[in-house]
Amino acid sequence: MAIIGKKIGILGGGQLAQMMTQRARQMGFHVTILSDDKDDPAVGYANSWIKGKIYNEDDILKLARVVDAITLETEFIPARTIAKGLGKTKTRCVPKLDHLAILQDRWPQKELLWDYQIPTADFIKITGKDDLEAAYKVFDGELVLKKRLGGHDGFGTYIIKTKTQFELFKRTHKNLETQFIAEKLVHFKSEKSLIVCRNSKGDIFMYPLLNSLQKNQQCFRVWGPDHHPALNDLTKKITSLLNHIDYVGLITFELFDVGSKLLVNEITPRVHNSGHITQDAFSFDQFEMHLRALADQTFPLEVQSTKTFLMQNIVGTSTRKPAIEVGLQGKLHWYDKKANKPKKKLGHINYFGNSLRSLVTLADYDLKKIKC
Template sequence: MSSVNMSTPKIWVLGDGQLGAMMRHAGMPLALDVRPVDIMSPTDEKLPLAADDIITAEREQWPESSLSRQLSEHPNFINGPVFGRLADRFTQKSLLDELAVATAPWALVDTDITEATLHSRFGERVLLKRRTGGYDGKGQHWLKQTENTAIPADWRHEAIAEQAINFDEEVSLVGCRSADGQCHFYPLALNLHQDGILIASISPLNRLEHLQSQAQEMLAKIMTALEYVGVMAMECFRVGDHLLVNELAPRVHNSGHWTQAGCHISQFELHLRALAHLPIPELKPALPIAMVNLIGVERDDHWLSLPGAELYWYNKEVRPGRKVGHLNLDASDKQQILSALSSLQGWMPAQYQAPLSWMADELK
């Protein structure tokens, strides 16, 4: 008679948002005990961490609290030094330059730099980004020479300046590195942002296949240099046949949500396998998926009537600009997916009409 192995280490997640919840769900079939932690909880209670437990995170930055300190200071906090390095755009861009990985030309906004200097180096439009804390379009400020826009006084040493890139489109690559140094990759995803927030992704697309090896070489170089273990996402601008890294995320990522329906191993399970030293076979996508981010919209059970649709509802308070769920739509049947997108246009608010039309055009 076999017995249950009770010594399997727990995997604690620093943060208990939707990414932590999806990691917990992905761990269940593998009998992995994944425990997201509300690090905002005002408590001095100590977590029952064991010496061999594993710590990961669903975000690059976190507020200081008793629980966040306990987790982040644990010896098995995987990738601990990486989070701060990639959360700061100055050190992230510096790393890309050190590795000769292509990115937009940039500079630190220090005390001496002037608007004229930035325009001379980067052109009429220059994008300032706060070094930390900005995401989903937040923490950004445009310098426009024709409007004499100024550098905000309190952004000195707290921001970088980037050349505006006239890109053709935005793509992302989600990959994983195991502790033995092996790298694994999903196909590139084509992404659409609206108001700085990812609103739609499609993967895989045949027309992006010629960029796959270029993207994999870039992300493999980054993960290897950092001795990274787990899933990392790399968002890129496509300019012709060349990719420029826009941002890196040392965690599971919104643009990889399509893998929950489109591959036999989702990005969440892949991350857990790497952390727990479980085997990782070749990743073979089963279906092309169109992922629609649900942002600031009330739940509509009409969505569940769409053939091939999978709804992930985060059970969060609905607020403007807040991610509250996503839909994965089977895009393997052309007429079915076009019909589904047409139905969604009838059910969803005005801000979704253009993105849904964009998806339909890409899938025709």
């Protein structure tokens, strides 16, 4: 089946690429993956595979030559590298490269939020050792140091609450200070996320607000739908930002609920772990929405969802082979990774029903059946 005749390429072959490829194939796209290893989770689902490095412009060019549009599963490939890779081909990238350039670096990302008066935690750019000391003072010894580039799943995020932690950070990051921004430590009530998609015609689709619980700075569980008194104001500001910069594709806003306000923690210009619940609890999932935007399609007029829903991440705690007892209560999505290791995302389980409380019980029950 080839309804659209669009050929798409994905930079990377991990779980996000895998789930996007599965959906893309169902939608009739022809998918090519650029990745290192034939055993990467996405490769088996794709129409074709190019062996290569996603950070290498020549390899990106090999992909760009055979597809109409490319997208990515990590926002950390330098926009310049992708631009060089696309070279003289007519292949487009979604997200657009000027947006990627801003969002992949926490400093211009924070400035963008500032420019559009979107609430976010106070921040300071670290241009040298003095700034680090100043940040410690200004934020009263409670701060978060975040790597400007490449931080994810809590790697690159250092929460400082004591003098000892601050001294340790300084010792272990000597002469690397300028790679960081400092943020005020936020005493939030909960973390949430808002997943938004915009197509090239300017249509905007938003999923309901999601609640997300992190453990060790990594997403553990997500549930919804959630509500917040500040959501209406935030969505207006986000809509105006996306329209103004003419953003295309799916984009995720991670949020802190601080009571009266929602602060944007970070923006990710791609499909997101917190959105995996949309695969089973919504009639159209985040992967489809992103692919529709990528292919200049409209969004569905109606998107249905279950009354309540919950997503449970399965994260490695060892290097042993994962073992899952049969008879789970939720729908398992397994990424088929070659190896296990602590903090590695191995899969997730989606639950949906009428009562959130019962979904929590089911997820707790299932977790006991998983050894990884």
